[in-house]
Amino acid sequence: MRIDRQKVWEKCEGHCGYCGEAIAINDMQVDHIWPQNRAHQIPGLAIHDHKNLMPACRVCNNWKSTYTVELFRLQIIDQVKQLRQRSANYRMAKRYGLIEETGLKVVFYFENRQTAACEMLRETVRDVAKAQTQTELDWMRKRYGVEL
Numbered sequence: 001m002r003i004d005r006q007k008v009w010e011k012c013e014g015h016c017g018y019c020g021e022a023i024a025i026n027d028m029q030v031d032h033i034w035p036q037n038r039a040h041q042i043p044g045l046a047i048h049d050h051k052n053l054m055p056a057c058r059v060c061n062n063w064k065s066t067y068t069v070e071l072f073r074l075q076i077i078d079q080v081k082q083l084r085q086r087s088a089n090y091r092m093a094k095r096y097g098l099i100e101e102t103g104l105k106v107v108f109y110f111e112n113r114q115t116a117a118c119e120m121l122r123e124t125v126r127d128v129a130k131a132q133t134q135t136e137l138d139w140m141r142k143r144y145g146v147e148l
């Protein structure tokens with residue numbers, strides 16, 4: 001199935017659907033909301049269907065990789081903990097008030113846009129999230145210490 005890049009790019013009006021960075025169509029990467037390597041977990045899912053495609057910048061697409069949207073969100077949340085544990089530079093800068101942890105929720109760009117295209121993206125994310133297995137959800141809770 002041929003992917004219509006123009007149509008994907010227009011979904012978020014030329015922005016990355018995750019971080020919201022403005023992206024030129026030539027720099028846009030096409031993310032599969034439900035990852036391609038997990039297509040078998042949703043029988044009958046047309047993995048390249050337009051509904052499963054998210055416009056993404058290179059950075060977000062690389063980070064999201066084979067994660068689902070919720071796992072990607074947890075990866076982002078986890079960055080602060082990783083810095084706190086692993087970076088003396090981070091701890092020093094924080095000690096002197098140069099860095100402040102906000103505890104903000106990670107909200108993706110497509111989750112806040114009030115357009116029909118973004119509503120469709122939210123619908124797809126909700127639909128495919130049901131395929132996340134209980135084992136995986138338990139693992140995520142334990143690993144990240146958060147309720148999903």
Ligand SMILES: [Zn+2]
Pocket residue numbers: 016017018019020021056057058059060061
């Ligand atoms: Zn992005």
